[in-house]
Amino acid sequence: xxxxxxxxxxxxxxxxxxxxxxxxxxxxxxxxxxxxxxxxxxxxxxxxxxxxxxxxxxxxxxxxxxxxxxxxxxxxxxxxxxxxxxxxxxxxxxxxxxxxxxxxxxxxxxxxxxxxxxxxxxxxxxxxxxxxxxxxxxxxxxxxxxxxxxxxxxxxxxxxxxxxxxxxxxxxxxxxxxxxxxxxxxxxxxxxxxxxxxxxxxxxxx
Amino acid sequence: xxxxxxxxxxxxxxxxxxxxxxxxxxxxxxxxxxxxxxxxxxxxxxxxxxxxxxxxxxxxxxxxxxxxxxxxxxxxxxxxxxxxxxxxxxxxxxxxxxxxxxxxxxxxxxxxxxxxxxxxxxxxxxxxxxxxxxxxxxxxxxxxxxxxxxxxxxxxxxxxxxxxxxxxxxxxxxxxxxxxxxxxxxxxxxxxxxxxxxxxxxxxxxxxxxxxxxxxxxxxxxxxxxxxxxxxxxxxxxxxxxxxxxxxxxxxxxxxxxxxxxxxxxxxxxxxxxxxxxxxxxxxxxxxxxxxxxxxxxxxxxxxxxxxxxxxxxxxxxxxxxxxxxxxxxxxxxxxxxxxxxxxxxxxxxxxxxxxxxxxxxxxxxxxxxxxxxxxxxxxxxxxxxxxxxxxxxxxxxxxxxxxxxxxxxxxxxxxxxxxxxxxxxxxxxxxxxxxxxxxxxxxxxxxxxxxxxxxxxxxxxxxxxxxxxxxxxxxxxxxxxxxxxxxxxxxxxxxxxxxxxxxxxxxxxxxxxxxxxxxxxxxxxxxxxxxxxxxxxxxxxxxxxxxxxxxxxxxxxxxxxxxxxxxxxxxxxxxxxxxxxxxxxxxxxxxxxxxxxxxxxxxxxxxxxxxxxxxxxxxxxxxxxxxxxxxxxxxxxxxxxxxxx
Numbered sequence: 001x002x003x004x005x006x007x008x009x010x011x012x013x014x015x016x017x018x019x020x021x022x023x024x025x026x027x028x029x030x031x032x033x034x035x036x037x038x039x040x041x042x043x044x045x046x047x048x049x050x051x052x053x054x055x056x057x058x059x060x061x062x063x064x065x066x067x068x069x070x071x072x073x074x075x076x077x078x079x080x081x082x083x084x085x086x087x088x089x090x091x092x093x094x095x096x097x098x099x100x101x102x103x104x105x106x107x108x109x110x111x112x113x114x115x116x117x118x119x120x121x122x123x124x125x126x127x128x129x130x131x132x133x134x135x136x137x138x139x140x141x142x143x144x145x146x147x148x149x150x151x152x153x154x155x156x157x158x159x160x161x162x163x164x165x166x167x168x169x170x171x172x173x174x175x176x177x178x179x180x181x182x183x184x185x186x187x188x189x190x191x192x193x194x195x196x197x198x199x200x201x202x203x204x205x206x
Numbered sequence: 207x208x209x210x211x212x213x214x215x216x217x218x219x220x221x222x223x224x225x226x227x228x229x230x231x232x233x234x235x236x237x238x239x240x241x242x243x244x245x246x247x248x249x250x251x252x253x254x255x256x257x258x259x260x261x262x263x264x265x266x267x268x269x270x271x272x273x274x275x276x277x278x279x280x281x282x283x284x285x286x287x288x289x290x291x292x293x294x295x296x297x298x299x300x301x302x303x304x305x306x307x308x309x310x311x312x313x314x315x316x317x318x319x320x321x322x323x324x325x326x327x328x329x330x331x332x333x334x335x336x337x338x339x340x341x342x343x344x345x346x347x348x349x350x351x352x353x354x355x356x357x358x359x360x361x362x363x364x365x366x367x368x369x370x371x372x373x374x375x376x377x378x379x380x381x382x383x384x385x386x387x388x389x390x391x392x393x394x395x396x397x398x399x400x401x402x403x404x405x406x407x408x409x410x411x412x413x414x415x416x417x418x419x420x421x422x423x424x425x426x427x428x429x430x431x432x433x434x435x436x437x438x439x440x441x442x443x444x445x446x447x448x449x450x451x452x453x454x455x456x457x458x459x460x461x462x463x464x465x466x467x468x469x470x471x472x473x474x475x476x477x478x479x480x481x482x483x484x485x486x487x488x489x490x491x492x493x494x495x496x497x498x499x500x501x502x503x504x505x506x507x508x509x510x511x512x513x514x515x516x517x518x519x520x521x522x523x524x525x526x527x528x529x530x531x532x533x534x535x536x537x538x539x540x541x542x543x544x545x546x547x548x549x550x551x552x553x554x555x556x557x558x559x560x561x562x563x564x565x566x567x568x569x570x571x572x573x574x575x576x577x578x579x580x581x582x583x584x585x586x587x588x589x590x591x592x593x594x595x596x597x598x599x600x601x602x603x604x605x606x607x608x609x610x611x612x613x614x615x616x617x618x619x620x621x622x623x624x625x626x627x628x629x630x631x632x633x634x635x636x637x638x639x640x641x642x643x644x645x646x647x648x649x650x651x652x653x654x655x656x657x658x659x660x661x662x663x664x665x666x667x668x669x670x671x672x673x674x675x676x677x678x679x680x681x682x683x684x685x686x687x688x689x690x691x692x693x694x695x696x697x698x699x700x701x702x703x704x705x706x707x708x709x710x711x712x713x714x715x716x717x718x719x720x721x722x723x724x725x726x727x728x729x730x731x732x733x734x735x736x737x738x739x740x741x742x743x744x745x746x747x748x749x750x751x752x753x754x755x756x757x758x759x760x761x762x763x764x765x766x767x768x769x770x771x772x773x774x775x776x777x778x779x780x781x782x783x784x785x786x787x788x789x790x791x792x793x794x795x796x797x798x799x800x801x802x803x804x805x806x807x808x809x810x811x812x813x814x815x816x817x818x819x820x821x822x823x824x825x826x827x828x829x830x831x832x833x834x835x836x837x838x839x840x841x842x843x844x845x846x847x848x849x850x851x852x
Binding site: 021022023025026029030032033034036037040041044047048051052053055128129130131132133135136138139157158161165170174 | 481
């Protein structure tokens with residue numbers, strides 16, 4: 001329901017159409033549902049975390065180096081994503097593109113290290129079927145990883161549209177929404193970092 | 207897999223169903239081709255984004271599902287009518303009670319209510335459509351595809367048989383092998399996507415699309431109940447999504463969330479299921495409360511008593527709905543302390559619910575009550591629902607629950623709340639808003655027959671079950687012995703069940719009869735209503751709903767305008783061009799790909815699931831690149847539609 005409206009010049013581009021405003025609000029609410037979704041996965045993980053059956057303990061296989069690299073890449077990507085939206089607000093398509101592509105690169109890097117880590121765990125004898133604890137781990141962290149993967153494809157699609165159409169109320173709302181999504185994944189990662197990795201390692205190594 | 211593993215074979219009932227399915231499909235195809243209706247079907251229905259048409263499609267699907275779930279119920283009642291009956295074997299009986307429960311909750315009650323919400327809420331808030339019309343179509347098609355996927359299980363592959371609660375380890379690969387349980391997982395998963403999207407869509411619609419002047423505390427009660435319901439959906443459905451996904455992982459990829467091996471935890475499933483399942487109960491009862499509020503107020507000719515108390519009690523119920531889930535398994539080892547907490551929260555829900563009951567009674571007090579059929583259903587609701595509510599409080603006492611648990615007492619309790627609450631509301635709402643949807647009322651005389659047949663049948667069916675339960679008859683048993691002494695009451699119960707079946711047939715006949723013979727409405731105000739949906743000049747609102755968006759000055763705005771003799775008449779100069787969203791075939795196509803995806807996972811044919819998944823993603827990408835800003839309806843067309851003389 002796009003109406004052309006007149007606006008205060010200070011209104012950000014993404015809020016200038018009715019569709020843009022509605023979509024952004026709707027997406028915030030969707031993120032509320034995502035919080036419920038991840039909360040359920042976290043609760044499941046917490047309940048199962050010590051149920052390792054005959055398999056290795058979680059903390060036994062976690063490695064600080066890989067964890068820190070992943071965390072660094074993803075947190076930085078959230079910062080660059082913020083810069084991209086900042087450039088969008090300045091109507092600077094080039095800046096937006098540049099920072100978003102860097103964001104995607106960092107996201108890909110994150111995924112690379114995450115997949116390496118998963119392969120390493122599987123190599124060490126811990127896969128989704130090893131024990132309840134590892135099932136919980138792989139599905140929680142894997143769901144986050146799947147979200148990042150989806151996000152990379154989604155942002156790419158939106159960037160192609162920006163390249164084709166320039167910054168309009170419609171495309172800028174899409175960019176803004178993908179940025180909300182991206183930041184949200186960062187927030188989830190912080191909880192994974194703490195509740196899965198730090199607690200897992202502390203529990204194991206004391 | 208051999209063909210006789212793919213199709214369900216060996217049971218004459220199933221062969222009968224096969225034949226009737228094939229005949230119905232041939233009949234429909236013949237009709238569509240013979241009368242050249244394919245194009246009409248595609249342009250008017252399959253591609254529509256109009257909330258009223260989507261609502262009607264939801265309701266039609268729900269009535270079909272009511273038929274399917276009802277047949278399941280009558281098959282069970284036939285088997286239980288006499289002791290040691292041989293009509294159904296135990297496996298078949300298990301399948302039938304599983305599909306009965308699942309279909310009635312997920313594919314009948316919810317879509318029926320969501321259908322009425324679709325039709326009514328945008329009209330009640332003075333909006334021309336929902337916030338996301340395209341997404342609304344996606345919601346419908348994912349629901350519909352989920353329902354179809356679940357429904358074909360009884361002829362292809364076999365039905366789930368682990369109960370609608372699907373407790374683990376009963377629902378695991380070891381104890382429920384084959385595709386049956388997978389149908390449950392994927393049917394619900396796909397339909398659940400649609401429900402979540404509906405939740406977001408209508409929350410934003412109600413928050414952002416209201417006509418000017420309609421503050422939150424001027425909204426009609428049905429809209430309020432829908433708002434609260436949507437909030438519950440948004441927080442409850444992701445839990446179901448996760449629970450279903452985890453069980454799918456257990457069954458498909460050998461993970462150990464709920465299994466007995468690998469230190470999985472079967473009680474985790476029970477907790478997750480009811481963490482969604484109890485809010486789900488309120489998802490299907492709050493819109494019912496909203497409808498009764500509208501109907502009782504309209505036919506008592508009075509403003510709803512205790513408007514704000516109604517709202518606060520709904521909000522309280524919504525909060526409590528997330529804090530009571532353990533009462534579904536008091537006997538499963540939570541311990542006295544935990545049980546006590548959940549026992550108290552459960553009883554506490556009775557308080558806001560009681561407030562609502564008294565508000566309805568006080569709305570009628572000194573009102574000029576008109577005994578129309580929607581009002582009869584509402585009155586029937588109050589009486590019968592209270593019976594269900596009181597037995598609910600009995601069940602809420604954890605210690606006493608050890609006696610009632612898993613008996614027909616419980617079965618009767620939840621049928622008293624779900625039928626007398628939700629189903630009565632679906633009928634009442636359907637009859638009440640029928641002229642809004644189709645331009646004529648259902649026949650009142652036949653309607654009263656339906657009400658009395660159904661309500662008496664309902665009590666004859668379920669009242670004996672309380673006593674059977676107190677006498678120790680467990681639920682989910684496919685037969686019982688002569689010596690148990692449960693035979694006579696079961697026979698009575700079965701007779702009541704068939705009375706309800708007959709009532710349903712009379713209701714369907716009434717739809718046909720009224721279609722043929724009912725007087726067509728000439729105004730938009732069939733019942734002398736109070737809220738905005740009755741303010742449209744024509745009986746069925748045009749696709750844009752309102753030629754001019756009304757300005758609201760208070761609660762029951764339209765009613766007060768009528769009382770003051772100040773109903774606005776549209777003139778040509780009020781009319782401006784109207785912006786509307788375009789139709790789209792993408793949601794239907796996306797739904798079809800979801801079917802491929804679900805069917806693939808059901809039979810563990812991963813290649814097929816991947817193909818379906820690619821199709822779904824393809825439609826998402828297609829939509830993302832499609833910049834369709836809708837279109838404008840010209841002033842001339844609006845003037846013509848509204849029959850305004852220049």
